[in-house]
Amino acid sequence: MGSKLSIALLALAAFTTTAAQAQDKTSDVIARGEYLARAGDCTACHTASEGRLFAGGRPMPTPFGTIYTSNITPDPETGIGKWSADDFYRTMHNGRFPNGGLIYPAMPFASYTKVTRADSDAIFAYLRSIQPVNQKNKPHELRFPYDNRQLILGWRTLYFSEGEFKPDPTKSAEWNRGAYLVEGLGHCGMCHSPINALGGTSQSDAFKGGLIPMQNWYAPSLTSNREAGLGDWSIKDITDLLQTGVSARGVVYGPMAEVVHNSLQYLDDADTKAMAVYLKGIAEGSSPPAASTVLPTTESSLLISLGKTVYDKNCASCHGPQGEGKPPHWPPLANNQSIEMQSAVNPIRMVLNGGYPPGTKGNPMPYGMPPFAGLLSDNEVAAVVSYIRTAWGNRGSPVSAREANELRSAPLN
Amino acid sequence: MLARAAASAALIVTLAAFDGAVAQTTNQPPDTMAARVEACTPCHGNKGEGTSDVYFPRLAGKPAGYLYNQLLAFRSGRRKYPPMNYLLEFLPDPYLEAMADYFASEHPPLPQPAPSGVSKDVLAQGELLATSGDAGRNIPACVSCHGPGLTGMQPGIPGLLGLRAAYVSAQLGAWRYGTRTAKSPDCMQLVAGHLTEADVTAVAAWLATRPAPADPAPVPKGTYALPFGCGSQPN
Structure with missing residues (x-):
């Protein structure tokens, strides 16, 4: 009897330990899944303003109409409660619903296809663990002919190549980890690559920069050092920018503030550094100088002299008489790629609308840039932007009052 | 706190x-x-x-x-x-x-009230609504929530002084049309829903004529009871 009892007790103890280990393992996987869901910035699209976490319903304006994001909570009726890990992987990897239906490429499956099965399973385990929300998905409001999902087949033929990330054996493990995060979950190419009229990006243009449709912010090239290429940035400046939103070289605003706020600030130091190493690595040597201005010389020199007057009165108190700024909080404008790059959309928008970098763990009370839309005329905006793009050795080109005027009506959020 | x-x-x-x-x-x-x-x-x-x-x-x-x-x-x-x-x-x-x-915590002086562009009758109507309301139309007086001195109450009820008529009128309009909302019960939406356009013009104009009181600070929480529940002002 005694021995039977002790065997039973032993067995119970063994069982309890295994169960506890399994529990630990499950909670580890869920925690890892949560981390990876942050790296994928799922919340940016799948959580609506004032809405429940991952219950979807956020309108995403596209050139083809409005897409409403889906409920990815584990609710069995309206969410993904009935999905298996296989279903989830197929969605991430191949852009198809469990029933085989085609997913609109607003969901970045062309990037997520690089995510490993283990990481996909961890994200799925995490999504299974959150509070289910019973909220029906809203039907998309896409214009003819884009409301026909069969068109996605054509898009896929042109722009989608399925396949998990393949490490480059000639590069370090750190570089490869960075590449995996940037090209896969980070889906950086969704904005930082030019998007053509069909809403696609060709492989050869990856990370070459482009205007983000509907938002009218320019997502600079990650490969050209004349834009956001990070070839001549220190690793610390890159990791500061990604983790805190501010750095000695520049500050994030607009759509990139969203990415730092919801995603990048949560990545650990090793992953942030891996991304920095990779991003620095893909920067190519300087590209040819920016195209010269369309403005006649006399007109642009008048503009620039007005620009200096506007600058000295309104801008120099923070950005410094020589554009040196007080980094990281008041960014330098001299030798700042985002001021000099060929597209002047971002500097014009910043002058018009101002902006705050995101509040992050590393920078919880960021300093803000005032909006000048109400204080400066189109001509003054063009003048001051022309001035900062050409002063102090900056090699940008002047901009016209018309360009400034057009961006007054750009959407703000 | x-x-x-x-x-x-x-x-x-x-x-x-x-x-x-x-x-x-x-x-x-x-x-x-x-x-x-x-x-x-x-x-x-x-x-x-x-x-x-x-x-x-x-x-x-x-x-x-x-x-x-x-x-x-x-x-x-x-x-x-x-x-x-x-x-x-x-x-x-x-x-x-x-x-x-x-x-x-900033206390720059309140501006001098600007001369009003509306008639005396309109101003009188604005004063009546602001100070006495109109019980027949379910309109409480502004002062019943925003305070006898219209300086507001801590922590959630704003003072109404130092604002231009155009701003007050635009906000009341936004409450009326439901483009401005607040936590439920949304007291301002209920009140503004009973106002006509003429009421809005009158109240906004009268408020903008009010001189600065000796003490423009909002009164402490609980100084007076609100006539009805308000989601923005915890009890």
């Missing part, structure tokens, strides 16, 4: 840690709220006193809870004004609280 103090303390500690870790050693912007809220000043004035644009309101001296609620509403998009929605979108709660506290 305690929670807010704790949150502010936590923020200060976090900020101090950050300053040590990331900030460059020299030549930094002033470590003050005034420097951090410079983005607000072209529209709201250096100390939140307002500017010449009649649609941009004075912020200074309003109750901190009211200002915080507005910042939250602009951040989430509940209160719609794209330039504000854009500026606040990625700022955390404790920072918005610190901004609200900052403007609540």
Whole structure:
């Protein structure tokens, strides 16, 4: 009897330990899944303003109409409660619903296809663990002919190549980890690559920069050092920018503030550094100088002299008489790629609308840039932007009052 | 209040840690709220006193809870004004609280009331509604919630002085049409729903003629009882 009892007790103890280990393992996987869901910035699209976490319903304006994001909570009726890990992987990897239906490429499956099965399973385990929300998905409001999902087949033929990330054996493990995060979950190419009229990006243009449709912010090239290429940035400046939103070289605003706020600030130091190493690595040597201005010389020199007057009165108190700024909080404008790059959309928008970098763990009370839309005329905006793009050795080109005027009506959020 | 103090303390500690870790050693912007809220000043004035644009309101001296609620509403998009929605979108709660506290604690003088462009009769109608309401139409007096001196009550009810008629009228219009909303029960929407356009014009015009009181500070919480429940003002 005694021995039977002790065997039973032993067995119970063994069982309890295994169960506890399994529990630990499950909670580890869920925690890892949560981390990876942050790296994928799922919340940016799948959580609506004032809405429940991952219950979807956020309108995403596209050139083809409005897409409403889906409920990815584990609710069995309206969410993904009935999905298996296989279903989830197929969605991430191949852009198809469990029933085989085609997913609109607003969901970045062309990037997520690089995510490993283990990481996909961890994200799925995490999504299974959150509070289910019973909220029906809203039907998309896409214009003819884009409301026909069969068109996605054509898009896929042109722009989608399925396949998990393949490490480059000639590069370090750190570089490869960075590449995996940037090209896969980070889906950086969704904005930082030019998007053509069909809403696609060709492989050869990856990370070459482009205007983000509907938002009218320019997502600079990650490969050209004349834009956001990070070839001549220190690793610390890159990791500061990604983790805190501010750095000695520049500050994030607009759509990139969203990415730092919801995603990048949560990545650990090793992953942030891996991304920095990779991003620095893909920067190519300087590209040819920016195209010269369309403005006649006399007109642009008048503009620039007005620009200096506007600058000295309104801008120099923070950005410094020589554009040196007080980094990281008041960014330098001299030798700042985002001021000099060929597209002047971002500097014009910043002058018009101002902006705050995101509040992050590393920078919880960021300093803000005032909006000048109400204080400066189109001509003054063009003048001051022309001035900062050409002063102090900056090699940008002047901009016209018309360009400034057009961006007054750009959407703000 | 305690929670807010704790949150502010936590923020200060976090900020101090950050300053040590990331900030460059020299030549930094002033470590003050005034420097951090410079983005607000072209529209709201250096100390939140307002500017010449009649649609941009004075912020200074309003109750901190009211200002915080507005910042939250602009951040989430509940209160719609794209330039504000854009500026606040990625700022955390404790920072918005610190901004609200900052403007609540500023006390630049109230402006001289501007001469009104409306007739005496209209002003008289505005005064009547503001001070006595219209029980027959279910309209409470402004003073019954915003205080006998119209200076508001801590923490959530704003004062109505120092605002231009155009701003008050635009806001009452937004409440009437449901484009401005607040936490339920949404008392201002209920009240504004009973106002006609003529009422709005009259009340907005009369409020803008009020001189500054000796003490423009909002009265402490609980100084008087509200005539009905209001989601923005905790009991």
